[in-house]
Amino acid sequence: MSDTQPIAFTSIPVVNIADLWSDSLTDRKKVAFEMGQAASAVGFLYVTGHGIPADKIKALREASRQFFAQPLEQKMQYYIGASKSHKGFVPEGEEIYGSGKPDKKEAFDVGFQAPDDHPLVLKGTPLIGANEWPDLPQFRASILDYYESVFALGRKLFSGFALALNLPEDHFESMVTCPPSKLRLIHYPFNADAEDRPGIGAHTDYECFTMLLSDQPGLEVMNEKGDWVDAPPLVENGEEALVINIGDMLEVLTAGQFIATSHRVRKVSQERYSFPLFFACDYHTLIKPLPQFDSQEQSYKELSIGEHMYSQALQTYRYLREKVANGEAALPERATGVATFGHLKKHKN
Ligand SMILES: O=C(O)CCC(=O)C(=O)O
Numbered sequence: 001m002s003d004t005q006p007i008a009f010t011s012i013p014v015v016n017i018a019d020l021w022s023d024s025l026t027d028r029k030k031v032a033f034e035m036g037q038a039a040s041a042v043g044f045l046y047v048t049g050h051g052i053p054a055d056k057i058k059a060l061r062e063a064s065r066q067f068f069a070q071p072l073e074q075k076m077q078y079y080i081g082a083s084k085s086h087k088g089f090v091p092e093g094e095e096i097y098g099s100g101k102p103d104k105k106e107a108f109d110v111g112f113q114a115p116d117d118h119p120l121v122l123k124g125t126p127l128i129g130a131n132e133w134p135d136l137p138q139f140r141a142s143i144l145d146y147y148e149s150v151f152a153l154g155r156k157l158f159s160g161f162a163l164a165l166n167l168p169e170d171h172f173e174s175m176v177t178c179p180p181s182k183l184r185l186i187h188y189p190f191n192a193d194a195e196d197r198p199g200i201g202a203h204t205d206y207e208c209f210t211m212l213l214s215d216q217p218g219l220e221v222m223n224e225k226g227d228w229v230d231a232p233p234l235v236e237n238g239e240e241a242l243v244i245n246i247g248d249m250l251e252v253l254t255a256g257q258f259i260a261t262s263h264r265v266r267k268v269s270q271e272r273y274s275f276p277l278f279f280a281c282d283y284h285t286l287i288k289p290l291p292q293f294d295s296q297e298q299s300y301k302e303l304s305i306g307e308h309m310y311s312q313a314l315q316t317y318r319y320l321r322e323k324v325a326n327g328e329a330a331l332p333e334r335a336t337g338v339a340t341f342g343h344l345k346k347h348k349n
């Protein structure tokens with residue numbers, strides 16, 4: 001092995017990001033540097049000092065438990081396949097990732113609150129539009145409250161990643177106004193026989209980065225050697241850390257300097273909840289490697305954020321696959337296949 005060969009990571013770095021709110025640029029840069037190191041070496045990091053209040057997390061958990069505890073037919077009233085903009089309840093078996101086998105999980109998808117008269121909504125832009133709200137007390141308020149807090153954190157983290165990439169701190173700000181960023185409530189049901197079926201198959205996330213909370217182990221991250229490294233929930237000084245991972249878009253932007261690391265949720269016998277918020281830029285944002293990262297060796301094509309996300313959804317959701325098959329929906333021209341980024345790509349090659 002040559003000296004330049006990176007050592008395969010065996011754990012996920014922890015970064016306290018409290019100083020991202022510091023008045024001192026030097027302090028902010030220190031945090032940004034650590035975030036950048038983790039994004040380059042691992043593509044995953046835990047963040048503490050994020051400031052999301054514990055009571056908002058508690059309310060999010062309570063609302064999710066209440067929703068998923070309902071009978072299937074009740075939940076199917078909010079079936080994602082009936083939504084105009086890809087929001088709502090995703091029953092078990094609806095999504096199929098890398099393994100080719102349906103995941104053992106159910107979910108509820110909540111999008112950015114786009115006003116009905118927003119130009120993107122009026123134009124019928126895929127993924128942008130009204131949310132479906134179950135008729136449960138406090139559900140809407142608790143979920144939106146958490147969404148807003150994590151979304152604000154996302155803006156802060158984006159400023160840190162900008163600093164880490166030697167860009168102006170506000171570089172990404174104007175690109176995030178009404179994005180197709182969704183918060184997923186995921187429920188992995190109790191599975192006594194934990195049959196050989198992944199909770200969620202191996203994949204990279206499509207967006208810029210993801211911010212995730214979970215309540216049980218099960219998440220695994222692929223390292224350079226193709227080994228799976230555990231990313232269990234982490235509590236430090238009474239604070240639940242969030243797991244942040246780099247998505248396809250930041251990998252393209254940095255031509256692979258930041259890596260969209262492949263991950264999966266292994267089959268687990270205990271009930272598990274997780275809450276990722278996939279932080280994206282606006283639908284029509286075009287992403288290609290920044291000049292300082294662009295080199296001959298890397299071949300990253302220009303991508304539209306929205307088209308990339310929509311084309312991935314068209315290929316992984318049962319109801320959308322059916323629409324493509326019967327001609328009701330078409331893959332965007334620049335559609336990429338599923339699982340074409342990051343460590344998964346390297347591993348496949
Ligand atoms: O449940 C988890 O911990 C991970 C979920 C995930 O990777 C995803 O939804 O993209």
Ligand SMILES: [Fe+2]
Nearest residue numbers: 203204205263
């Ligand atoms: Fe993921």
